[in-house]
Amino acid sequence: MNWRRLRTLIRREILATFRDPFTMTILVTVPLAALLVFGFVLSTEVKGLRLGVVDAARSSASRRLIAELGAKGTFVPQPFNTRAALEAALVAGNISAAIVIPPDFDRDLRAAGVARERPQVQVIYDGGEATLAGNAEGFLRTLIANTSAAVLADDGVGAGRGIEVVTRALFNPTLDGTPFMVSGTFGFVLSFLTVLITAVSIVTEKITGTFEQLQVTPATSLEILLGKILPMGAVFALDVVLMVLVAGLVLHVWPRGSVVFFVLVSSFYVLVSLGLGLIISATSATAAEAVQKSVLFSIPLVQLSGFAFPIRSMPRFVQWIAEVFPATHYIRVSRAIYMRGEGPITLLPELALLLLFGILLVGYALRTIEARR
Amino acid sequence: MSTPIIRAHGLTRRFGDFTAVDNLSIEVLPGTIFAFLGANGSGKSTTIRMLIGLLRPTAGTIEVDGIDVIKRPRKVRDHIGYMGQKVSLYAGLSLRENVEFYAGLYDLSARQLAQRWGALRERFALGDTENEKAEDLPAGVRQRAGLALSTLHQPRVLFLDEPTAGVDVHNRELFWELIQDEAQAGVTAFVTTHFLEEVDYCDWVCFIDAGRLIANAAPETLRQRHSEGCRIRVVLPVEEQARCAEVLSAVGRPLGCDATSLQVAVAALDPQVLAALDAAAAVCPQAEIHIEQTHMTDVFRRVLAESGAAI
Numbered sequence: 001m002n003w004r005r006l007r008t009l010i011r012r013e014i015l016a017t018f019r020d021p022f023t024m025t026i027l028v029t030v031p032l033a034a035l036l037v038f039g040f041v042l043s044t045e046v047k048g049l050r051l052g053v054v055d056a057a058r059s060s061a062s063r064r065l066i067a068e069l070g071a072k073g074t075f076v077p078q079p080f081n082t083r084a085a086l087e088a089a090l091v092a093g094n095i096s097a098a099i100v101i102p103p104d105f106d107r108d109l110r111a112a113g114v115a116r117e118r119p120q121v122q123v124i125y126d127g128g129e130a131t132l133a134g135n136a137e138g139f140l141r142t143l144i145a146n147t148s149a150a151v152l153a154d155d156g157v158g159a160g161r162g163i164e165v166v167t168r169a170l171f172n173p174t175l176d177g178t179p180f181m182v183s184g185t186f187g188f189v190l191s192f193l194t195v196l197i198t199a200v201s202i203v204t205e206k207i208t209g210t211f212e213q214l215q216v217t218p219a220t221s222l223e224i225l226l227g228k229i230l231p232m233g234a235v236f237a238l239d240v241v242l243m244v245l246v247a248g249l250v251l252h253v254w255p256r257g258s259v260v261f262f263v264l265v266s267s268f269y270v271l272v273s274l275g276l277g278l279i280i281s282a283t284s285a286t287a288a289e290a291v292q293k294s295v296l297f298s299i300p301l302v303q304l305s306g307f308a309f310p311i312r313s314m315p316r317f318v319q320w321i322a323e324v325f326p327a328t329h330y331i332r333v334s335r336a337i338y339m340r341g342e343g344p345i346t347l348l349p350e351l352a353l354l355l356l357f358g359i360l361l362v363g364y365a366l367r368t369i370e371a372r373r
Numbered sequence: 374m375s376t377p378i379i380r381a382h383g384l385t386r387r388f389g390d391f392t393a394v395d396n397l398s399i400e401v402l403p404g405t406i407f408a409f410l411g412a413n414g415s416g417k418s419t420t421i422r423m424l425i426g427l428l429r430p431t432a433g434t435i436e437v438d439g440i441d442v443i444k445r446p447r448k449v450r451d452h453i454g455y456m457g458q459k460v461s462l463y464a465g466l467s468l469r470e471n472v473e474f475y476a477g478l479y480d481l482s483a484r485q486l487a488q489r490w491g492a493l494r495e496r497f498a499l500g501d502t503e504n505e506k507a508e509d510l511p512a513g514v515r516q517r518a519g520l521a522l523s524t525l526h527q528p529r530v531l532f533l534d535e536p537t538a539g540v541d542v543h544n545r546e547l548f549w550e551l552i553q554d555e556a557q558a559g560v561t562a563f564v565t566t567h568f569l570e571e572v573d574y575c576d577w578v579c580f581i582d583a584g585r586l587i588a589n590a591a592p593e594t595l596r597q598r599h600s601e602g603c604r605i606r607v608v609l610p611v612e613e614q615a616r617c618a619e620v621l622s623a624v625g626r627p628l629g630c631d632a633t634s635l636q637v638a639v640a641a642l643d644p645q646v647l648a649a650l651d652a653a654a655a656v657c658p659q660a661e662i663h664i665e666q667t668h669m670t671d672v673f674r675r676v677l678a679e680s681g682a683a684i
Contacts, residue, residue, distance in 0.1 A: 209459030216425055216455040217478040218447070 022289055049136060049312065051075035052086045052098035052124075057105035061151050065101065065121075068147040074139050090126055090170060091340075096312045097125040097136040099144075109148060109163065118164040119148075127169030141165050171339050182253045183338035184307040186243060186266060187331035191273050191305070192298045194236055198277025199290040201228060202369065207287065221370045225362070229274040236274075237267040256341030262334070269330040269354060275361035276326070282368035306331050326357040378403040378530055378561045379424065384433035386419050386584075393419040395584040397433070401577070403529075406552060406562045408575035408592075410673070416584040417565040418458070421534050424563070425455055438529050451479075454523035454531045458538060460515045461522075462507035468518055469503040472525065479526035493521040497551060513544030520551060524560070531555060533564045537571065549574040569669040580676055587680040592669070593641055599675040600667035602640040607653060608633055609660040617657045623649040642666075 051069060055062050070077045078095060080086040089095045100122040102108075108119030123140050125133040148163040205211035214224060240263055248254040255262050280297070284290035302308055304318065305327040311319055322328045329350050336342040336350075344351065379401035386394040394416040401407045411417045422428040424435055426446030435442040438452040462471045476486040494500050497517045502510055510518065516536060523531060533552070537545045545568070552562050553574060564575065572578050572592050580588035588595055596602065609617055611632060618628055618635055624646055629636040639646050642664070650662055 208461070208464065209457045210461045210463055212427065212457050213455065213461030214478075215427055216450055216453070217475070218450045218480070219478050220447070 022292070048073065048315075049075050049096040050094065051077050052080050052089055052095040053077045054080050054083055054086050054098070054100045056103040057101045059106035061106045061109050062101045064151055065144065065147045069143055072143065074143070087124065087170065090124060093312070097123065097133070097140065099123050099140065109151065120164045120166050123165055123167045125167070125169055127171045133169060137167055178251055179253045179339050180335065182247045182251060183335040184331050186240065186334045187305060187327050188301065188307045189243070190236060190240070190266065190270055190330070191301050191327040192294070194232070194270055194273040195277040195280060195297055196291070196294045198228065198232060198274050199280040199284070199294045200287045202278060202281035203284045203287050203290045221366055224369055225278065225366050228278060229271055232274055233267060233270050236270040237263065240266040240270070253338070255338045257337035257343060261343060262337045265333055265337070265351065268358065269326070272326050272354060272358040272361055275358065275365040278365040279361065279368050282365065301325065301327050304328070326354060326361070329353045329357070375403055377401055378438055379407075379563060380434075380436040381424065382434045384420065384423060384435065385431045386423060386428065387431045393584050394423070394430075397581070397584070397586050399579055399586070399589065401561060401563060403561050404556055404559050405576040406556050406564060406574060408572050408578045409563060409565045409581065410567065410569065410572065410578060411581035412567070415581045417581060418534060420581065421532055421563070421565055425453055425532050426450070451526070452529050454526065454528035456519045456523040456531070456533045456536050458535045460519035462510070462515060462518060464508040465506065467504050467506055468499065468510065471507055471518075472503070472522065475522050475525055481526065489525060489527070493524065496554070497521045513540055513547070516540050516544060516548055517551065520548065524555060529560065531560055531562045533562060535565050535567065537566060537568060545571070569673055572669045580673060582677060582680060588673075588676045595672055595676065596667055597641045599672045599679070602638060602667070603642055604665040605637050605639060605650070606663040606665070607635045607660050608663065609635070609657050613657045613660065617653050617660060620652045620656050621649055623652070
């Protein structure tokens with residue numbers, strides 16, 4: 001080992017690193033951003049979840065129970081008059097979980113020490129989001145048990161046999177995580193892979209000189225853009241079909257909704273995502289920079305898009321950020337089709353947002369590959 | 374005098390505080406080979422990118438084949454052929470597939486392609502390699518293929534950005550012959566190069582330094598202005614020298630002589646000098662005539678040194 005040579009090599013590498021603003025930015029900001037995002041978003045703590053409440057008892061004990069549920073900050077109770085309204089809010093995603101307190105809750109609670117039947121509180125959640133549902137259910141069980149014990153102790157009654165928590169999942173009653181992950185994986189794979197593959201395409205052509213040559217031909221920017229994204233889009237559409245088949249045949253997870261609709265929506269989303277890849281490619285100087293940008297993009301994709309972690313349990317401002325990712329909306333649509341069998345009518349707002357993202361991203365991609373700067 | 378096919382006036386391009394091209398004005402006549410010279414970073418590529426509509430100038434006007442390139446950059450693309458510093462062949466495709474790709478972009482029909490490529494393939498000696506992958510082609514062949522592709526749609530103006538970089542001497546000569554053929558067929562060639570000796574293949578030379586034009590003339594004119602001209606040496610037997618000297622006196626310059634040759638220095642190879650040399654060759658058929666011109670590198674060294682002077 002020649003130490004002088006080694007020192008020379010190390011010095012060159014350090015100089016190259018410190019003189020490259022992009023690498024320096026990555027080195028400084030990514031660890032900090034990851035730390036903050038992990039700290040805020042990936043905490044397993046259930047906090048500030050909107051909890052729908054139908055209080056049919058309207059008694060002091062039920063009011064106390066609701067107050068206790070809200071006091072810890074874990075849940076933010078939102079009253080509903082009817083069970084139907086509550087379930088509609090749950091399906092629409094306006095609330096994360098719900099409890100239904102029966103009319104004779106007070107009487108059953110106080111008789112719990114002697115009666116054969118325990119008082120019941122029903123907990124309802126969207127089983128599609130299995131992780132969130134599991135966490136919320138656990139917290140609700142603990143809080144309800146603690147509150148009932150406290151109420152009975154204050155009344156001078158023994159702890160009795162406590163409150164029975166009856167759970168009901170609107171979808172995915174077994175809280176099987178596979179459909180959740182499968183439908184989310186489409187979002188992750190289609191977002192990450194499309195961006196990664198296209199990110200190197202234009203920059204590679206720039207380096208080899210073919211892109212400049214292309215720009216001097218009569219081909220328009222739109223033709224160049226479509227020439228890039230359409231063949232790639234077709235390949236990824238085939239990928240979607242393949243993934244649907246493998247998920248169905250191997251994992252036994254089939255879409256509850258229309259397969260054709262799912263493939264169509266996914267194919268459109270691929271075009272949106274390819275547009276993003278082209279923007280990265282057209283704004284990168286080297287293939288390495290394009291790959292680095294793609295990887296950077298994939299970090300928030302995993303963390304914020306709802307692919308792995310429920311958006312509903314994230315802080316409100318992070319939820320707003322999550323809405324900026326097209327992947328968030330696609331994953332929402334994917335899960336709606338896969339797990340709840342929803343169709344174009346109910347998904348219209350999300351589809352409209354995807355269309356808007358498509359117009360914005362492909363439009364911007366078009367500008368970035370426009371010849372004249 | 375014919376109308377210039379390329380006209381640029383007051384062309385300026387700034388990148389932030391840096392001025393890459395500064396108030397450049399040039400005119401190129403149709404059917405000529407125009408050399409655009411300069412050191413690395415002098416503004417050659419920025420200029421050529423503005424002329425072909427890839428880069429919008431900060432100021433100035435550009436007209437190519439009667440088209441305002443700034444206002445209608447797309448329109449000019451049917452009229453021009455371009456060969457960049459990196460020969461733009463798609464790796465993974467054979468040469469033939471690359472040709473078909475570019476023919477498609479220029480909307481050539483199958484018949485037009487067969488006709489045009491048939492002629493080019495033969496003229497550019499590409500027949501043996503057309504089925505080889507682009508990445509497997511030798512540098513000289515790639516360069517010829519690049520030129521063939523840029524002329525596929527029969528453009529009126531060819532922009533060639535350092536077309537002979539990385540090519541051996543033999544292939545460079547071959548390449549320049551092809552460019553000269555194109556010029557003889559009426560195509561205008563705008564060529565950037567840093568091989569100064571290649572200027573002798575060209576009809577006109579521009580020299581750019583730090584974005585500013587510092588020379589703009591025919592190669593011979595530049596030689597006259599910035600060198601002592603040519604030195605002619607006629608090697609012949611001593612008994613022939615008197616007869617030959619009489620003929621060469623028509624040049625009007627003092628003659629030198631030694632045991633084997635006569636020597637004369639002239640400002641340029643003007644018609645009078647050439648006529649005298651023809652007469653000398655006729656009178657003394659065994660005479661060998663050697664012309665030593667000032668090397669263009671020396672000419673441009675002087676141009677650079679005098680770059681503050683009027684051009």
